[in-house]
Amino acid sequence: PALALAAAAGGVAAPGAEAAEAYGAWAADALGAGKQVNVVWGEKSSRPRLVAAVAAKKGQVLATVEPEMVLSTYGGGTPGEEAWEKYVTAFSDECYMGAIGVIALRLLREWRLGEESTLNAWLGAVPRSVDSPLTWADEAARAAAEAASVRRMGDLMLDVDDDLALLGRLDGVEAVLPGGAPSAKEWRGAVSVVLARSAFVLKAGGAEEFSTPLVRVLAPLVDGCGHEAAAKGGGEVRGEPVGGLGGLGARIFGGDGPARSAGNGIVPKVEIVAGRDLQAGDAVTVDYALHGDFATRSREPARMSAGQWLEEQGVLPNEAFEEAAAGKGSVCLSFAIDKDDPCRSDKEIVLEDAGFPPSTGDLPPQQSFEFSTANGGEPSWESMQFLRLLLLQGGDTFILEPIFLTRVWDEMSMPYSPTNEAEVYDALIARCEAELANVKLDGEPETDPASPTTTSPANLCRVVAALETRALTATFDALKREREGLDLLQYYQERRLKEFGLDKPLDESEIVP
Secondary structure, X not given: OOOOOOOOHHHOOOXXXXXXXXXXXXXXXXXXXXXXXXXXXXXXXXXXXXXXXXXEOOOOEEEEEOHHHOEEOOEOOOOOOHHHHHHHHXXXXXXXXXXXXXXXXXXXXXXXXXXXXXXXHHHOOOOOOOOOOOOOOOHHHHHHHHOOOOOOHHHHHHHHHHHHHHHHHOOOHHHHOOXXXXXXXXXXXXXXXXXXXXXXXEEOOOOOOOOOOEEEEEOOOHHHOEEOOHHHOOEEEEEEOOOOOOOOOOEEOOOOOOEEOOOOOOOOEEEEEOOOOEOOOOEOEEOHHHHOOOXXXXXXXXXXXXXXXXXXXXXXXXXXXXXXXXXXXEEEEEEOOOOOOOOHHHHHHHHHHOOOOOOOOOOOXXXXXXXXXXHHHOOOHHHHXXXXXXXXXXXXXXXXXXXXXXXXXXXXXXXXXXXXXXXXXXXXXXXXXXXXXXXXXXXXXXXXXXXXXOOOHHHHHHHHHHHHXXXXXXXXXXXXXXXXXXXXXXXXXXXXXXXXXXXXXXXXXHOOO
16 A cells, blocks of 8 residues: 555554544645655554655655645635634634644644544544643642652643633634633643654754744644654754745744744644665654753753653653653753843844844843753853853953954853952852752652553652752862862953953053153
8 A cells, every 4th residue: 555554553552443534545645755754553552653655865855745734823724714824823822832833723723623633644543642740630740740840840730721711702713613611621631742752943954053043833743753862873854944925924932932933934744754774664763852941052862851851752762761861860941041130132133143042022032051960060151151141241241242242152152250250159059959849759759660650640750859859969069169260260350451451560660750
């Protein structure tokens, strides 16, 4: 057959045979599946996976999904009346979850349309919810998730519930959404599917820079790409502008914030591109962490924190269990310029010139950094560089004058002034203390893959809490030690004097009577 479908062992995880057959036939006809990729149901997952149907070279386009089949902030799915798009726009203007909420609303409508949906065959293979903290029925497990990470998973749950209330408050929901406003269970399920199965689309050319335009999409075939770190050869999901308007219409900042409009608001068509040479039968993978917590302006491969994995995917990667078993740890902390900082605009110029994402709204974008048990808990040089600029104030801000602006970022890579350096250390120490007080570690985690409790909700929370607690403790201890020796460092003023040879006493020839 044009599309290969393999049922899960025992029929436990695979969708019904009829749904699988319908999706297979539709994908082969509408998406050309079977020419370059096949869809396969694995033994332990209800998620359809993609494998290469034939050998393919790195960079080769494996599949293309047209705009009308791509659910995004800007459209896609079954065409609706003008009132529907007006309702979506009104929801988008006020919702807390940004693109996630809008895509969840579009997905919910497609589910409600049933056989009338143009995506019905695909949606028959999409679960109504993903097992994650957002959908866990056990209140104790959900409470443990809320206390397991600095990500504040409880904040996501509040945002989801607030957006549900918004759906009911907006005028016309009964007219545009079959069946009216959703139940809490249905809405949380839709959001969980978007979190776990959506992808970030890249503008053609790849994600060589952090500032490459990205837009979150949920689309057939795309949701079947498994995870593989880019460093190991994971491919990419690439978007092309439609209508020749240029730009992709959205940018995602850090791992915590919603999408912010930064373009023309057009729906992209999506291409799945091979990240390495593939043989027939090889899995087609993408890097889920393309825009994870630890994505920075650097070209190093991004990766998601354990907290983000648990919150969005409801699972943890093998590396998380390996690190936990080895006594290691890592945590993601995010920072942003104070919106009321009198030097905010100058600091944003410095960061943008250094390759950080620009501000596109009232709030400055957050930047996330990894803090870990590696190197004795010492913070990365880039996180310190960022915080020195962030906390620059008072007389130290003279360096933000236009004449110095091009060298500011480089100067922040080294201690700038005794006052500034002390403020950076004190701020980080206080942040670690606060996060340690919030993250609750309820016993040591189980890391044996053979143990039936290893993947239980309670143990997943323990793994995340252990990793983050260890990293915060190591960072706190390192900062406290180094804080005592700040008077031994060389600062900007002394470096400049040495640069001009003015760091020594005047001799008699330099003294004018």
